[in-house]
Amino acid sequence: MPAVQNLNLKVNEGEFAAIVGPSGCGKSTLMKLATGLQFPREGAVIVGGRQVGAPVKLAGMAFQNPTMLPWRTTLDNILLPLEIVEPHRSRLRRHKAEYVAKAESLLAQVGLKGQGHKFPWQLSGGMQQRASLCRALIHEPKLLMLDEPFGALDSFTREELWCVMRDLHAAQKVTIILVTHDLREAAFLADRIFCMSARPGRIVAERRVEFPRPRDLDITYTPEFSELVHELRGHIAQARQAA
Amino acid sequence: MPAVQNLNLKVNEGEFAAIVGPSGCGKSTLMKLATGLQFPREGAVIVGGRQVGAPVKLAGMAFQNPTMLPWRTTLDNILLPLEIVEPHRSRLRRHKAEYVAKAESLLAQVGLKGQGHKFPWQLSGGMQQRASLCRALIHEPKLLMLDEPFGALDSFTREELWCVMRDLHAAQKVTIILVTHDLREAAFLADRIFCMSARPGRIVAERRVEFPRPRDLDITYTPEFSELVHELRGHIAQARQAA
Amino acid sequence: QTPVRFSLDWRWEGPAAPFAVALDKGYFKAEGLDVTIDPAAGSREPISRVASGTYDVGFGDVNSLVRFRDENPGTGIKAVMVIYDRPPFAIIGRKSRGITKEVSSLQGKKFGAPAADGAYAQWPIFKTVNKIDDSSMRFENVGFPVREPMLAQGEVDAVFGFSMSSYINLKSRGVPADDIVVLPMSDYGVDLYGNTIIVSQKFAQEKPEAVKGLLRAIMKGVQDTVKDPSSAVDAVIKRNDVAKKDVELERLRMVLEQNMITPWVKENGFGGIDKARFAKALDQIGLTFTYKAKPGVEDVFTDQFLPAADQRKVN
Amino acid sequence: MKTRNQLVFAPWVFTIGFFVLWEVLCRVLKISSFILPAPSTILWAVWEYRSQLTYHAFHTLWMTLAGFGLAVGFGLLLGMLLGSSRLVNAGTYPLLVGFNSIPKVAVVPILVFWFGVGWVPPVLTAFLISFFPIVVNVATGIATVEPEMEDVLRALGASKRDIVFKVGVPRAMPYFFGSLKVAITLAYVGSVIGEQNASNVGIGNLLTRASAAFEVPLVWAALVVLAVLGVIMYAVTAYAERSMTGWAQRSQMAA
Amino acid sequence: MKTRNQLVFAPWVFTIGFFVLWEVLCRVLKISSFILPAPSTILWAVWEYRSQLTYHAFHTLWMTLAGFGLAVGFGLLLGMLLGSSRLVNAGTYPLLVGFNSIPKVAVVPILVFWFGVGWVPPVLTAFLISFFPIVVNVATGIATVEPEMEDVLRALGASKRDIVFKVGVPRAMPYFFGSLKVAITLAYVGSVIGEQNASNVGIGNLLTRASAAFEVPLVWAALVVLAVLGVIMYAVTAYAERSMTGWAQRSQMAA
Ligand SMILES: Nc1ncnc2c1ncn2[C@@H]1O[C@H](COP(=O)(O)OP(=O)(O)OP(=O)(O)O)[C@@H](O)[C@H]1O
Numbered sequence A, B: 001m002p003a004v005q006n007l008n009l010k011v012n013e014g015e016f017a018a019i020v021g022p023s024g025c026g027k028s029t030l031m032k033l034a035t036g037l038q039f040p041r042e043g044a045v046i047v048g049g050r051q052v053g054a055p056v057k058l059a060g061m062a063f064q065n066p067t068m069l070p071w072r073t074t075l076d077n078i079l080l081p082l083e084i085v086e087p088h089r090s091r092l093r094r095h096k097a098e099y100v101a102k103a104e105s106l107l108a109q110v111g112l113k114g115q116g117h118k119f120p121w122q123l124s125g126g127m128q129q130r131a132s133l134c135r136a137l138i139h140e141p142k143l144l145m146l147d148e149p150f151g152a153l154d155s156f157t158r159e160e161l162w163c164v165m166r167d168l169h170a171a172q173k174v175t176i177i178l179v180t181h182d183l184r185e186a187a188f189l190a191d192r193i194f195c196m197s198a199r200p201g202r203i204v205a206e207r208r209v210e211f212p213r214p215r216d217l218d219i220t221y222t223p224e225f226s227e228l229v230h231e232l233r234g235h236i237a238q239a240r241q242a243a
Numbered sequence C: 001q002t003p004v005r006f007s008l009d010w011r012w013e014g015p016a017a018p019f020a021v022a023l024d025k026g027y028f029k030a031e032g033l034d035v036t037i038d039p040a041a042g043s044r045e046p047i048s049r050v051a052s053g054t055y056d057v058g059f060g061d062v063n064s065l066v067r068f069r070d071e072n073p074g075t076g077i078k079a080v081m082v083i084y085d086r087p088p089f090a091i092i093g094r095k096s097r098g099i100t101k102e103v104s105s106l107q108g109k110k111f112g113a114p115a116a117d118g119a120y121a122q123w124p125i126f127k128t129v130n131k132i133d134d135s136s137m138r139f140e141n142v143g144f145p146v147r148e149p150m151l152a153q154g155e156v157d158a159v160f161g162f163s164m165s166s167y168i169n170l171k172s173r174g175v176p177a178d179d180i181v182v183l184p185m186s187d188y189g190v191d192l193y194g195n196t197i198i199v200s201q202k203f204a205q206e207k208p209e210a211v212k213g214l215l216r217a218i219m220k221g222v223q224d225t226v227k228d229p230s231s232a233v234d235a236v237i238k239r240n241d242v243a244k245k246d247v248e249l250e251r252l253r254m255v256l257e258q259n260m261i262t263p264w265v266k267e268n269g270f271g272g273i274d275k276a277r278f279a280k281a282l283d284q285i286g287l288t289f290t291y292k293a294k295p296g297v298e299d300v301f302t303d304q305f306l307p308a309a310d311q312r313k314v315n
Numbered sequence D, E: 001m002k003t004r005n006q007l008v009f010a011p012w013v014f015t016i017g018f019f020v021l022w023e024v025l026c027r028v029l030k031i032s033s034f035i036l037p038a039p040s041t042i043l044w045a046v047w048e049y050r051s052q053l054t055y056h057a058f059h060t061l062w063m064t065l066a067g068f069g070l071a072v073g074f075g076l077l078l079g080m081l082l083g084s085s086r087l088v089n090a091g092t093y094p095l096l097v098g099f100n101s102i103p104k105v106a107v108v109p110i111l112v113f114w115f116g117v118g119w120v121p122p123v124l125t126a127f128l129i130s131f132f133p134i135v136v137n138v139a140t141g142i143a144t145v146e147p148e149m150e151d152v153l154r155a156l157g158a159s160k161r162d163i164v165f166k167v168g169v170p171r172a173m174p175y176f177f178g179s180l181k182v183a184i185t186l187a188y189v190g191s192v193i194g195e196q197n198a199s200n201v202g203i204g205n206l207l208t209r210a211s212a213a214f215e216v217p218l219v220w221a222a223l224v225v226l227a228v229l230g231v232i233m234y235a236v237t238a239y240a241e242r243s244m245t246g247w248a249q250r251s252q253m254a255a
């Protein structure tokens, strides 16, 4: 049985989209298909009107597992995209210090100040996940694909990072696609939320989020917010039942 | 700087303890020290009045990362503890079918019915985590150490598994130590909650949870419950500030 | 039946015909011996094999035996029967490269001289006896497989080798027979003996009758081979599935003529030694290395196991 | 499934291409057949001596398999020991490396002293020459197991032996199979060396006799037979590898 | 830090123990010195011939290093190619395996024909004999990279070359260093074979001359020198390994 089927999902440029759905419904698969990391056994993936044949360039991606390269320090792991993506690639050698400073400031933003010299396996699970987020951001991609980037974090750290993402989105107008199982997270951050169901993975609901931006953490305590989360819960409950 | 220091933590037999704390504060390290998987660079670890010298036997452990062995199917991964721990070890060959049936029923309980033949890398992140939980349970250990076992799950699946854990604890009177960053989870499941702070990791607060057992999911909507969660939030907020 | 392990000096090729004949015609069996014959990789190998006790009897180079005994005193292995009255050591050159039968033609030439070669090992004798100054000559350590091909290609002017192998190999490489010049060292004052039958001390002391029987059987094999080389070679071909009869027969004929059935053998019978010549050989061996303790003739060779003189006639 | 077909044909294309190139070079450069015979000459020799070659090849195959079998068993055991004990590792590696820096040709005569000419020296030479790569790779494979995987078992109070068998060895399988490719070729070399100096049969023995008789095409025919035997054994190993370490071969890089 | 000390002493203890055992066995079993000389005899010969041994050993060392260097470079490149292309892998493995099943002794004569007697044949033999383990291990290392690691780079639109260099090669380093231990010992064997057949200097040449002259203790002295050279090279490699693949050696099994 295919993991995802007949799945249609439209995200505008500069939009912040969130995908929610029960565990195992095909969210990660969707992300990998969309970026061309996996190829469909049958059928085709169309992005921007064109069939995806090779990994799309210029996406920043944070995987569900942090998968840092164990032979590089955290800092070197974060600098990795710069060694690949132009124009940084050709600039990296000469402007090393500048880029390192940028990586350090990103680390500081996610609460890992001064941990760059450690190897990934010397970091805690949540720290690795945050470092992996830094890696997705360092080259300032136009499209960010985040697969449960805050799954291993406590609520405080998580909320801090929400704000970091919110500000980043506001400042740079990047397109962000966020996979999450935290409905509050989706409601707080996204412009549009897609609910997926399992076996085969399909979009069962699409919901625009109309809260004005910039949003403050306080809105998560408003009744409208609770209502939205409740509505999403309903969709997911349905999606699970269907499976 | 040591990851944890002067840490004293008393869990009674048959108790359900939860440990909460900000990311990177030393929760996983604590678990590993207590089970003898890591040895302290300095000082000693005392469990049950005796210094820990080798990994303690008869503990069931679910790690923060599922770390399934990639060369075994999910089912074989789950059966692994039986190949090690007596008395199952000597019984396994003759009673194979019985044990497989047990593993299958565990899989069904966590919502992975019929997925046993798949290899771990064919499962989604949340599914791996659930399989790893099955592995911790299969040999019915007297002590369960769970390190963020529900981190990658959506709230519905998570709540289902809360109930599974609750029933298991009620039925078998195992001692459970649960690390989590979800305060509602801790409040719903635990008899006693420990809050940790970072750098070095210490217990900053200990809180008994007095809700009567058996608890229903409904209690999570009571004001007492919200109050407890709020109190815990306060401890963690303090713990983070201190760092 | 007394079991006897016998080590040849080399593969099953023409020169091993006497032993093959003795096996096939049951001469060993008739003496009450159950002989197994194994090949070896060179005429030095049987010496250490016999000395180690793995083999009872070997067919190997007596000059190496002298040297071996000097290096390892107390092993007590001895030569009991001479097979090659003259050693096959030779310098093989090409007329077209200026090599002639004259020793002086060797001056300033380039030689293919395998480090492990038995012929090259006698160079110090050759050079001393013929008063050659070899400072202008170049000796290249080439492996056995390339020795003759390099000569055929003209990479070297001459090689050290055994007359019967190198000559035949060169011919099969397409070098015309009249371009090949063979300088057998024994024609140039090198008075050594060649391969002999060697027995271990243990075997000789514990089973002297078996040794005598063995030599009688070999003697018969030699006589049969001399009489009918062609059918003797068949016994070899049977044991070597890549050997070609005409080649092996030619090789055997050369060995018989040049090394085994020499004028001295025709006159005095096969298998024995001329004590004076043997003593001289011991002196000459002293030119190739320094004795720790120079042996006497009796130490190296004993004729006590040889068949009676009248049984050792070969013509 | 175009790529599947390509994968099946690739070995043939490459191999045949290689031989064609060799043939052409031999003809164009007029390389004389006693330096490097053209494949056609060698093929002809293979045909001419087919019965001898078959007979000796089977003997060599047996010697090699016996030696290789010993090497696999011993190599796995020693590799497990070295991989799981830093002390034994530090202690014995120098000896092992030292022993392996010694050309095995030098060891064959000793084997003859002890066991005489026969099947023992080739088998032992094949064994001695081929066990080392297996030891090194298995040891490396076990020593580089991710501690996270070990912890799964250690948390259960598993003995070190259990950990080595349940995690170390399976994790080391890709390493092990890698080493088998090296070991099987070395085992052939070993049994041939053994046969050259201490046997009355076998390709090694045939080789020396052929080269002593300057039958260069036959020498090469024997070498080609050796190579073919090696490739067959490799194919068997590769098949076993695919079926046993499929879990490790998921990389898409090798596409 | 008791274990640290143990690790430093272990090689010495094992090695000295081994030689003592050898000495005792030789004396008790009265093994004659032309079969297997006792270590004391060998040591004496080493001392007696120290100047020749040093001279020839340096020559061999150079030959070996040159051949080994070539093998490392070529092996890495070919291994990367084979590990990253299934097609090339399927196509060339049979050829490589076939070539490696051929005893290199048989190849030396060809080298002598083409390059004459001198330094080229030993270097090339060392190269030819030692590159294969490197190729196999590097290829295996690259082919078994976890796809999750590749994805990190593939998501950035990295070219295959980038992926091979940034993920494949570092991931294959433990495999690579494992193979070096095998390759260095083979390289010694190769240069010795080359020297035996095509050189006027070097340990290989010394070996043949000594064994032709029944100087068995000198033969063994030369072999011991070879072994010591091999161990020294191994120590250098092991040092490089420790400093470059520390990340992979975190296993606690090897305690
Ligand atoms: N490599 C693979 N081979 C075969 N099946 C796979 C593979 N990867 C994923 N699947 C299957 O596809 C389905 C969807 O998996 P996916 O990882 O996309 O889920 P998900 O929505 O990300 O779940 P989670 O929230 O638990 O991470 C699952 O049923 C899983 O078993």
Ligand SMILES: Nc1ncnc2c1ncn2[C@@H]1O[C@H](COP(=O)(O)OP(=O)(O)OP(=O)(O)O)[C@@H](O)[C@H]1O
Binding pocket: A121, A122, A123, A124, A125, A126, A127, A152, B003, B021, B022, B023, B024, B025, B026, B027, B028, B029, B030, B064
């Ligand atoms: N192997 C290691 N070597 C060195 N330092 C380590 C190692 N493992 C963990 N640490 C450090 O110990 C501290 C605590 O790590 P730990 O994994 O216990 O955190 P945690 O509480 O589990 O965090 P999280 O909630 O993010 O999983 C961190 O600062 C981390 O950098």
Ligand SMILES: [Mg+2]
Binding pocket: A027, A028, A029, A064, A147, B124, B125, B126
């Ligand atoms: Mg997922």
Ligand SMILES: [Mg+2]
Binding pocket: A124, A125, A126, B027, B028, B029, B064, B147
């Ligand atoms: Mg943790």
